[in-house]
Amino acid sequence: MRNGPATIVDQLRSLELQEPGAAAAAVYDQPIALRLLYEDPASGEEHYLVRYPAGVRGRVHRHTAAHTIVVLEGRLDANGQVIGPGAYAHFPAGEPMQHQATAQGPCLFVLLFHGPFDVEVLGEQSGGC
Numbered sequence: 001m002r003n004g005p006a007t008i009v010d011q012l013r014s015l016e017l018q019e020p021g022a023a024a025a026a027v028y029d030q031p032i033a034l035r036l037l038y039e040d041p042a043s044g045e046e047h048y049l050v051r052y053p054a055g056v057r058g059r060v061h062r063h064t065a066a067h068t069i070v071v072l073e074g075r076l077d078a079n080g081q082v083i084g085p086g087a088y089a090h091f092p093a094g095e096p097m098q099h100q101a102t103a104q105g106p107c108l109f110v111l112l113f114h115g116p117f118d119v120e121v122l123g124e125q126s127g128g129c
Contacts, residue, residue, distance in 0.1 A: 007038045009049075012072065013108065017051055017070030023119050028100075030056045037110070044116030051108050052076070054103035059098070060123035066093040074107030076100070096122055 009015070014058075017033035022117055030053050038047040044065070069089045073083050078089040078099045091097045093115070101107040 009037055010111075012049055015049055017049065023117075026059075026121050027061050027119060028052075028056050028058050030055060034111075039107050044113075046113045047119055048123055049108070049112040050111050051100040051106055054055075054105045055103040056101045059121050060096050061098070061119050061121045062094055062096050063091070063113070063114050063120075064093060064118050067114060068109045068112040069099065070112075072110065073106045074105050075102040076107045076109060079103055098123075 007109070014034050017035045019031050020034050022032075032050060032052050034048045034050045037049055039045065069076065069078065070085045071083055071085055071089075073085055075084050076087070076089070076099055079097055082102060083089060085110065089099070
């Protein structure tokens, strides 16, 4: 176990989020918002706080690195299964995936990339939930 400075963020829900760049626009049909919480320059690992607006639809895509989502608020459609607050979803590296908010409201979650971020869009947006 490594000892050293910890990254601690209190009150995640009150953080100001920003609109990301072109990579997100290629995947989602509406603007999403995020905030970088942590990055490791050695491994490329990145952690984000992400908010999807209600009904945002995403294209099928994949990432080179595995990633994990922990839902804090709202409902998330993860590969066709709707999950809510307290849910955990892990997406293996290189596997096709799709995640989007349901129409009932926005979704706030922590996103942990286990390596450098990249995205390859594989398909069209689905109808959502």
